[in-house]
Amino acid sequence: MIPNLFLIGAQKSGTSYVHNVLTRNGLVSCGKEKEMNFFSKREAHIKQGIDEYLLNFKDSPKSKYLIDSSTSHFQPNNPRIDKNPAKQIYNFNKNAKIFAVIRNPIERYESAYNHHILMGRIEPTDNIDKILDKHLLLNIGRYDESIIQWREYFPQLKILTYDSLCSNPELFFSDLFDFLELNKARKNLVLDFRSNDTQIRFDKKKNPSLTSKIKLTKESKNFLKDYYQESILNLEKLIGQDLSHWIE
Template sequence: MTLPNFICIGAQRAGTTWLHDCLNEHPEVYVPEKKELHFFNSNYSKGIEHYATEFERSNPGHRAIGEVTPNYYHDIDALKRMKDTIPDAKIVFIIREPVARSYSHYQLLSTTRCKGLSFQEAMAQVPIISELSLQGKYIKNVLSIFPKNQVLICLYDDLEQKPHDFFKNILCFLGVNEYFTPSVLNERVNRIIFPNLQNAMDKIGLKFVIEMIKKTPIGALIKKKYNESGRKSVSLNQKAYKNVFSSDVTLIEELTGFNLENWR
């Protein structure tokens, strides 16, 4: 029975889809084609044998076997189950500047829980958005369960600015060839383009059509426009919300040794 020796646990809206796609190309890494298995939070009752079937296509050449489920980081029960099941697994946790993460989460929910709400209204009325941006709180939980030497905390800022170095750092942590460069390294994978259409297509089994569009020049232009508008909105809201997350940012600095002055 094969179980993972690493898991990327989050954060949500912090580049985990990009990481999954990069890892999926690495010849020494095995991740299931399906991202987000949700075993330790939603499917634990199905049993370890069921979980192991997700990794049965791995082979001896795969030195790192794992999965990416960004909902794990904020579920302490899932983390404890993970510790009980795969106690020596390496944990990757990507964290993102909290206002930017919150805004991206707001965009994700723009056709559901946040439909018709401004970002300001969503921050006030949908607590999960700001709650999941309190990443220091969740780093503390992770480090209370797993030894620090098994946990790699990464900054989304580095992914944006130096994707090659960011990915190399993760590969070194996983103990695989650090010089491999995936074809998608400099691409931005954005799952929330065409949210209404994507949800509808997914329900009828045609989600792959949207995925194909995303990889075309037209999809690239839409992503660029989407990301630019998002950055402008985050910039406008940065000062208004920085105090909401100030103490949590300080906690992250204390736990990691990072200098996050640019988050203040």
């Protein structure tokens, strides 16, 4: 069996939690590594071929779905065909189910900024008063561009929101299970745990200067609202949802 379910992103939008709900409850199977990034990073193809990629899933339990949750697959505006994850996954398994979880891109930016601080990629500061265009911080939040690219190959791409995951997780997963045709999955579902929580990761850091998440300044937040406004308006049309609260 080869991977036939892909949770493609977006990064810092609750994807680790969603992955863990599906796998911990035995609803889908996964490989040894959650994120292989095989179809999104050229260096992955250089270092390993498809056979080595599949070895990650060799000992996975049998189930209806075998999931790859590489959130690096959800990146817009990559002109290179050899790094177009949607096209590559279509060529790999055109019958795969694809879904994404998206989050207010301003909140996502703040969360990703803190993540990169923890990873040592960005210097710690008192607040986020400068908008950095590095590590795809801005790029990933342009969800409309990614969705258009993915729907070219997978028209049935399922889009879920972090808002709905937080406000009503039971309804969120019910919607996902309908998409996956997992009709028996609603019973005895364990949802009460946390995954990849940024504040918990800060608490575990021994560096005394890294004690808590930092916040966007009002000026930075307003900049991001302007930056993402057109993208969010396009996104509303693509997924048929009112997202005006994202930029209020």
